[in-house]
Amino acid sequence: QAPAAARGMRGVTTWEARGGAPLGPPAFVFDIDGVLVRGRHVLPAALEAVKKLSTGGRWRYPVCFMTNGG
Numbered sequence: 058q059a060p061a062a063a064r065g066m067r068g069v070t071t072w073e074a075r076g077g078a079p080l081g082p083p084a085f086v087f088d089i090d091g092v093l094v095r096g097r098h099v100l101p102a103a104l105e106a107v108k109k110l111s112t113g114g115r116w117r118y119p120v121c122f123m124t125n126g127g
Contacts, residue, residue: 090126
């Protein structure tokens with residue numbers, strides 16, 4: 058039986074409700090403004106994260122970039 062938090066949520070399936078790990082590879086979503094860059098400067102930790110998530114100029118995992126900056 059699904060955990061109490063997942064019961065009664067028609068059409069919504071979470072990996073917790075299935076009782077196992079998520080299917081497929083991990084995916085990453087990054088906020089751009091203030092997380093990857095601040096002003097015109099790339100943040101050092103952001104550069105390191107990109108290096109770890111890519112090989113030979115190709116992403117190793119699904120990656121999405123978002124922003125609410127104007």
